[in-house]
Amino acid sequence: MKKAVFKSKGLIGIILGALLIIGCLQITGLKAAGRINPNTPITITAKIAENDQSIFAQEFDGKLQIRLYKIADIGETGKATIEAGFEDIDLSILDQNPSPEDIIDNIVAVAEPIAKDMEDYTTIEIKRGDGESEKTVTMPEGAGIYLYVPQPAADRRYTYTFTSYILYAPTSTYIMTGQGSDQWQYDVEFTIKSEAEQAYGDLAITKTLDTFNKSLGKASFVYKVTATLDNEVVLNNVYSIDFDKAGSKTRTIKDLPASAVVTVEEIYTGASYEAVGNEIVSGLVIKPGDTVTANFENDYNGNLISGGISAENQFTVDENGNIIWTDKDGNPKEQLHMEPAETFR
Template sequence: MEKTRWNKKYLAGFLAALAVAVPAAGITFGSAVMESFAVQQVDTGRSCSLTLGVGAESVYAQELAAVSWDAYVYRIASMDVKGACTAQEGFEAVTEKINGAEELTAQETEALALEAAAVVGWQADGSWEDVKEPDVQIRLENGTGRADGLATGIYLVLPKDALTQTHAYQFQPSLITIPRQLESGDWTYDVTASLKPEQKPRYGSLRIRKTLDSFNESLGPVTFVFQIEGTDENGETVYSNVAATTHSSAGTVDAVAERIPAGTRVTVTEVYSGASYELVSQGTQEGLITADQELGMTFTNTYDDGLVPGYGAVNQFDYDEDAGWTWNRLDGGEQE
């Protein structure tokens, strides 16, 4: 049986993003257990290893086993033979809080990991442009990855997003200490930690290009309306919306539908073709939405010698996870 200790107390639920907890700097034990631990010193010259992975018990294990991603690892503090730690440059404030704490809650530990991550340039918005090069980079393939030749100390672990065709799996910054002390008082220098992913949908977009090859100026602007229906791989509707273009001359106007879940098969139907304009292209088209890509479809109409105006506006209702339902009036896109 292994016992996890952080500073002077047990730390329940240590590391929100790591399933395995480990001890850290300034470890002090109560008198009842001091004798069994005091004789066990850290071998600071020993080569250590860190294995990261997604546990088989994770509901996302199978999907993540099919992709590869990287984790940045930074040594933020060294460790002496007694388990006390000294900060690396830039991490003095974080290490001081760890060494000086009587007890750290899971929330406080998460906050310290975020503070350490900010030192290396990580931002909560997911941008990696300003993140410093890591001391070690672990490549995870088939759900696991390993780094050898590590020195003893506290490490900051920053996994990048793991991307599948339809989802992004995100991981919060975490702190982990190498080596880890067991109930027996022995130290284990080969540490394994399980990442806990948070699943987020990926999105793509749809561009509808509406072309008029002829136009009657005397009838004024004309509006065209498109119904967009999207289903997932099981045939369930996951997206339903309308788009519109308004034209005041011959040429092409685009309408763009954003944030359609990746993997959605969309069917687009021109449901209103302006009273005096005839559809000369296919009226219903299908395609697959790909993450971070734009799917394009083109519809073409021509003036049919009618004399009925066909201008209008479309009421569009969009749902956002944060803002809820919002209303938008679609008067059409921009004329080219």
């Protein structure tokens, strides 16, 4: 089943905006009004834009955590000094009028793997379930270059990934836009940009056969599986489980879209076996990265009719795996596709 990725339309905006910030680093010593006060606290705000129409902005109701790593210290003159642990980063790329891709490849891509193993970071947490769209932290003596790394998130249907980037603090209107005031601003912010990918989970059909009559040969049981998502059918198929002795077997249907609602119906038990309990399990909801199970139980009913699919002539399977389901009078009722037998666990 093909997986879908949903990209935020504003992804380029974050890169271009950050490029303006970083691309002016070497200008700041000349254009900024006065020296930076490295003792002034820096406030950093992470925001989800008001006009963000992404799936994340519209649907996610969990907690988003963003880690802030200070990768360089900024002195009074605006000169950057790499912090311990990030020595592999070469900031000289900032002198070369870099493209967004240059910054990602030469700074972000180098810094992020290093930061992943570090315990020294500041966390910003935005609680979407509480209606929060932004959160601010204060960094004492915080003048510097920061790497921000939003952590992957997930909900009942999607997994979310985010753009990591860098920011320069303090900043100024001139640095941000190339014009206007050069007065230092110690309050900086960045906007979260996301990608959403459909999550998937599995369905297990577990069959328990209490008693098996060996003289009748193989016993076949057939299940119709229907899954719907957003009122659309995303799966409508038939699966079989065969037995040559009593016991339990499980057949797993993989990669169903998370949040899909599934109904499993046992549509064939053979003439010599009967259901013990439910023949339909409905309302199962697929969970991301997990398996939901439909349980069925059958027992020998005393009849002496062999239990293969052709026993009652209710099903005809053609060479393409299509199964024609007929009623007791031989009238075609439905044509479905039956998946071939697979390895059971």
